[in-house]
Amino acid sequence: MDQNKDCSGRRDFIKKTTALTALSIVPASLLKAGEKNEAIATFIEKAPLKLEINGKPYSLTVDPRMSLLDMLREQVGLTGTKKGCDQGHCGSCIVHVDGKRVNSCLTLATENNGAKITTIEGLADGDNLHPMQEAFIRHDAFQCGYCTPGQIMSAVACVKEGKANSPEEIKEYMGSNICRCGAYPNIVEAILDVKKSGAKV
Amino acid sequence: MDNNIKSPAIQFADDDRVDGIAKVTGRAKYTADQRPDNMVYGVFVTSTIAKGAIKNMVLHKAKDAPGVIEIIHYLNCPEVPGHTPYKKDPAKKGYEWRGLKIFQNNLVHHFGQPIALVVADTWERALHASSLVKAEYITEAFETDFDKLRKDESKLKPMGTYKRGEENAYKKADFYVEAEYDIPIETHNPIEMHATIAVWEGDNKLTVYDKSQGPKGTQSELARNFGLEEKNVRVITEYVGGAFGSGLRSWPHVPAACIAAKMVKRPVKVVLNRRQMFSMVGYRPQSWQWIGIGANKDGKLAGITHHAISNSSRLEDFREGIVNASQYLYECPNVNTSYKILPLDINTPTWMRGPGEASGAFALECALDELAYKMNMDPVELRIRNYATVHPVRKLPWSSKYLKECYETGIEKVGWKNRPAVPGSLKENGMLVGYGMGGGVFGAGRGNAAVKAILSQDGKLVLQSAVSDMGPGTATTMTKIAAETMQMPQQKITFMLGDTDFPPGPTQGGSTTTSTLGGGVSLVCEELKKHLKELAIAHADSFKNMKADELDVKNEKVVAKADAAVTISLTELLQKAGKQQLEIVKESGGPAEASKYAMNSFSAHFVKVLVNPQTGEIKFGKVVVTGDGGRIVSEKTARSQMLGGAVMGIGMALTEEALIDHKTGNYLNNNLGDYHVPLHTDVPEIESWFPNKPDFIINPMGSKGIGEISLIGFASAVANAVYNATGKRIRRLPIKPEIVV
Numbered sequence: 001m002d003q004n005k006d007c008s009g010r011r012d013f014i015k016k017t018t019a020l021t022a023l024s025i026v027p028a029s030l031l032k033a034g035e036k037n038e039a040i041a042t043f044i045e046k047a048p049l050k051l052e053i054n055g056k057p058y059s060l061t062v063d064p065r066m067s068l069l070d071m072l073r074e075q076v077g078l079t080g081t082k083k084g085c086d087q088g089h090c091g092s093c094i095v096h097v098d099g100k101r102v103n104s105c106l107t108l109a110t111e112n113n114g115a116k117i118t119t120i121e122g123l124a125d126g127d128n129l130h131p132m133q134e135a136f137i138r139h140d141a142f143q144c145g146y147c148t149p150g151q152i153m154s155a156v157a158c159v160k161e162g163k164a165n166s167p168e169e170i171k172e173y174m175g176s177n178i179c180r181c182g183a184y185p186n187i188v189e190a191i192l193d194v195k196k197s198g199a200k201v
Numbered sequence: 202m203d204n205n206i207k208s209p210a211i212q213f214a215d216d217d218r219v220d221g222i223a224k225v226t227g228r229a230k231y232t233a234d235q236r237p238d239n240m241v242y243g244v245f246v247t248s249t250i251a252k253g254a255i256k257n258m259v260l261h262k263a264k265d266a267p268g269v270i271e272i273i274h275y276l277n278c279p280e281v282p283g284h285t286p287y288k289k290d291p292a293k294k295g296y297e298w299r300g301l302k303i304f305q306n307n308l309v310h311h312f313g314q315p316i317a318l319v320v321a322d323t324w325e326r327a328l329h330a331s332s333l334v335k336a337e338y339i340t341e342a343f344e345t346d347f348d349k350l351r352k353d354e355s356k357l358k359p360m361g362t363y364k365r366g367e368e369n370a371y372k373k374a375d376f377y378v379e380a381e382y383d384i385p386i387e388t389h390n391p392i393e394m395h396a397t398i399a400v401w402e403g404d405n406k407l408t409v410y411d412k413s414q415g416p417k418g419t420q421s422e423l424a425r426n427f428g429l430e431e432k433n434v435r436v437i438t439e440y441v442g443g444a445f446g447s448g449l450r451s452w453p454h455v456p457a458a459c460i461a462a463k464m465v466k467r468p469v470k471v472v473l474n475r476r477q478m479f480s481m482v483g484y485r486p487q488s489w490q491w492i493g494i495g496a497n498k499d500g501k502l503a504g505i506t507h508h509a510i511s512n513s514s515r516l517e518d519f520r521e522g523i524v525n526a527s528q529y530l531y532e533c534p535n536v537n538t539s540y541k542i543l544p545l546d547i548n549t550p551t552w553m554r555g556p557g558e559a560s561g562a563f564a565l566e567c568a569l570d571e572l573a574y575k576m577n578m579d580p581v582e583l584r585i586r587n588y589a590t591v592h593p594v595r596k597l598p599w600s601s602k603y604l605k606e607c608y609e610t611g612i613e614k615v616g617w618k619n620r621p622a623v624p625g626s627l628k629e630n631g632m633l634v635g636y637g638m639g640g641g642v643f644g645a646g647r648g649n650a651a652v653k654a655i656l657s658q659d660g661k662l663v664l665q666s667a668v669s670d671m672g673p674g675t676a677t678t679m680t681k682i683a684a685e686t687m688q689m690p691q692q693k694i695t696f697m698l699g700d701t702d703f704p705p706g707p708t709q710g711g712s713t714t715t716s717t718l719g720g721g722v723s724l725v726c727e728e729l730k731k732h733l734k735e736l737a738i739a740h741a742d743s744f745k746n747m748k749a750d751e752l753d754v755k756n757e758k759v760v761a762k763a764d765a766a767v768t769i770s771l772t773e774l775l776q777k778a779g780k781q782q783l784e785i786v787k788e789s790g791g792p793a794e795a796s797k798y799a800m801n802s803f804s805a806h807f808v809k810v811l812v813n814p815q816t817g818e819i820k821f822g823k824v825v826v827t828g829d830g831g832r833i834v835s836e837k838t839a840r841s842q843m844l845g846g847a848v849m850g851i852g853m854a855l856t857e858e859a860l861i862d863h864k865t866g867n868y869l870n871n872n873l874g875d876y877h878v879p880l881h882t883d884v885p886e887i888e889s890w891f892p893n894k895p896d897f898i899i900n901p902m903g904s905k906g907i908g909e910i911s912l913i914g915f916a917s918a919v920a921n922a923v924y925n926a927t928g929k930r931i932r933r934l935p936i937k938p939e940i941v942v
Contacts, residue, residue, distance in 0.1 A: 033265045034264065034265040034266075034267075034269075037265050037266060037267045038267045038268070040267075041267035041268070041326075045267065045325075045326075063323060063325045063326075065325045065329070066325055070324060070325070073233075073234075074323075074324060077236065078227070079227070079230070079233075079234035079236070080226070080227015080228070081227065082231070082392070082393070082442070083233065083394070083472070084392040084393065084394070084475075084873075085392075085394075085475040085872065085873050086474060086475065087475060087872055087873070087874065089475075089872060089873035089874045090392055090873050092392055119227065120225075120226065120227035121226065121227045121228075123226075124226055129222070129225065129226070133222075133225040133226065136221075136225050137217050137218065137221040137222065137225055138217065140217070140218065140837050140838065140840075140841045142224055142225075143443070143672035143673060143674065143838075143841055143842070143845060144391070144392075144393065144440075144441060144442045144443040144671055144672030145220070145223075145224030145225075145229055145440065145442065145672070146231060146391070146392045146393040146440075146442025146443060147392045147442075148224050148225060149225075149227050152225060167886075170881070171881040171882045171884075172881075172882060174881045175880055175881055175882050177881065178392060178873060178878060178880060179392070180389075180390055180391050180392050180443050180445070180849075180878060181443055181672050181841075181845045181848075182844055182845035182846070182847065182848025182849060182879070182884070183841060183844070183845065184844075184848060184879070184880075184881050184884040185844055185884060185885075185886060185887055186841060186844070187881070188881065
């Protein structure tokens with residue numbers, strides 16, 4: 001309880017300080033509580049953000065509370081990246097940020113200013129699938145397909161990181177990608193196959 | 202409906218999934234990926250008590266929060282026609298099964314019950330505002346402790362008994378075992394969280410995107426709820442990201458999204474969070490089982506007694522087939538079973554993969570193993586000595602049963618001959634080694650399915666049915682069945698699903714899709730062939746004086762049986778007949794000889810475990826899953842499904858357990874970090890094997906289901922192997938390392 005009070009106190013403080021800036025521009029006395037909040041929000045909920053997604057530049061205005069995942073899905077409309085838990089447990093939301101795999105649910109959109117993001121939609125070269133995508137199909141490395149974008153993005157990174165030399169190593173380095181349908185053995189085979197083929201990932 | 206996105210750059214094998222490219226490119230649209238224009242977001246506020254009533258809802262802060270459009274709760278929720286009290290016939294016992302109602306009164310029935318839905322123009326705003334809603338409660342004493350309460354007979358609801366021969370006859374046998382088995386709550390936890398997007402057009406037309414295993418079921422329920430004609434409710438389930446039973450019914454978030462969309466006059470998207478996946482969409486109930494089983498020196502079972510209790514909620518009586526297999530899997534003259542449920546103040550359970558049968562098999566197959574050791578007999582031998590060839594309850598022969606073949610192959614593949622005769626006596630590299638097996642049985646049902654076939658002048662065949670596919674690969678299998686029946690290349694066939702605008706198909710559950718829907722596909726294709734033959738006779742000169750039974754349809758042509766040179770291509774035929782396309786709808790039903798045979802799928806699982814004697818950690822040396830699922834239509838996807846069942850079995854055996862805090866009634870580990878589903882590192886190489894023998898009594902493909910049997914019995918195989926490795930009998934799941942050492 002006390003903790004809550006503390007929190008709300010701190011929140012109120014932030015709100016008030018931000019409100020000061022906002023209200024210096026808006027004639028506050030004319031607004032009702034809800035409208036006042038809305039007016040304040042128009043200032044604080046619009047953070048500018050520039051980044052590159054799948055090779056394309058984007059200039060966005062985002063809610064600072066928005067995760068990279070929600071930005072991709074709800075604002076940019078790239079729904080290939082999936083939300084499976086929003087807590088960093090399942091790995092469905094893995095994308096590449098500047099070449100590294102990242103749980104996009106655990107990073108705020110605004111933290112990625114200037115970053116180069118690759119999502120599952122950006123993996124294929126036009127109609128030519130990425131070797132990992134092909135391998136996943138050939139090895140039937142999914143059933144429902146929901147965790148698949150995250151598994152594939154993670155798998156590509158796993159090979160790039162040089163951590164795909166044996167089934168044991170692959171399992172370890174794919175440890176943060178959950179597949180509830182249980183396609184694990186097929187996923188490991190797909191990754192090994194790509195690694196052994198020497199295909200460029 | 203981009204099931205068949207084909208990449209021109211790559212030719213995949215006939216075995217690969219038809220929706221593979223959509224799934225690996227991110228193009229597959231799951232419910233929460235849909236983005237109707239003008240959509241807003243709903244976030245639930247859930248109860249923080251287990252039982253009682255809401256005294257007051259404190260909403261002003263949330264209402265004033267930016268972007269909030271509406272907050273729906275019991276005080277402002279409009280009347281939902283289907284939510285009005287059900288006129289129950291007082292003479293009729295039984296329970297109300299009309300769905301769980303939402304926002305209808307101030308009562309709280311479990312922790313995590315949705316009590317308000319905050320709708321705002323962005324998800325972040327809705328989420329923030331939902332944190333500002335506070336509820337004040339009048340609390341009541343509640344009951345959530347299954348282990349304690351199941352011992353109180355007055356709290357149990359009897360759900361039936363069965364008796365064949367003499368009761369408790371096992372006690373008179375030369376050898377007998379009495380033991381009890383406990384299985385905790387397990388949650389489906391598909392990686393796609395349940396989601397619903399509701400879109401109203403005016404007051405009487407509703408389109409709903411929903412994560413559902415049965416779009417038709419969702420459609421009827423919503424039509425009934427909102428007093429609409431079924432044709433005015435369209436349910437779209439293009440892709441479903443796993444479900445394992447959680448999508449068999451519509452949970453309260455589905456009508457909630459519809460209520461909200463109606464109130465705010467905009468499409469509303471509601472996506473559950475992982476915490477709500479524990480408290481709002483069902484789970485495998487906790488169970489306690491007691492088995493007495495006895496056999497005589499000749500190895501013949503003399504009696505089985507099986508009592509079971511599983512939990513339900515206070516609102517609904519959920520029951521499942523937990524004691525069924527004990528009645529009929531083995532030949533045994535004396536069997537008695539009883540089943541009771543214990544209502545608790547938690548959310549309602551539901552069927553989870555291999556539903557009650559998986560719980561029951563854990564007890565039965567472990568007890569048989571214990572009995573075999575007592576008799577100094579090989580556990581497989583004991584099963585073979587009591588192999589039933591006639592269904593012991595229904596006294597009917599099985600339409601097909603190749604369980605013996607499963608035993609034989611499993612023994613071979615797992616290396617059963619290396620099994621130590623004395624538990625705890627074999628070590629490999631310092632690890633204790635043990636072998637164990639366990640099996641299962643499940644109904645091989647077939648129901649009604651309507652399928653539409655559209656053959657176009659360009660020679661392409663489209664099939665449509667209102668079903669959904671939670672992952673097994675329905676469209677892939679159906680495409681294969683159509684290709685086989687039509688004897689045409691499967692690349693020219695597209696199977697479309699996930700839309701109630703298509704003819705009514707079955708709910709995907711109970712291992713019946715291939716049989717039921719495949720039966721429908723097969724029938725509509727046969728009918729299409731009949732029409733094509735008639736068209737050929739009527740419109741193609743070369744067939745003029747022939748009869749339909751003198752013709753064949755194959756290789757995209759109508760062919761005269763007597764002279765293979767007399768042919769007409771389907772394309773040309775449709776042109777000649779002046780038809781752009783040929784469209785047929787057919788509905789197929791259950792098997793014709795359903796009353797003459799018992800119909801089941803069977804499985805036998807074999808594992809080799811390696812147990813660390815210091816830490817109790819269990820690793821798998823080898824896993825072999827065998828299943829009699831009739832003829833396997835699509836070997837690649839069927840293998841994957843068997844692997845998936847084994848993986849879920851590994852979770853059931855070793856790690857999965859949803860814990861309830863009995864001080865609050867809340868789930869303690871309601872996230873994927875604390876509820877441990879198997880990860881890459883937990884899963885060994887798994888070998889699957891099918892007898893692959895057709896059962897044409899059930900359907901023209903000869904197929905039976907495998908979704909459930911892939912899991913049923915698996916946990917018992919692990920427990921039995923752990924005993925063989927360590928000499929320690931574990932009768933409570935999950936088998937934790939600290940219990941093993």
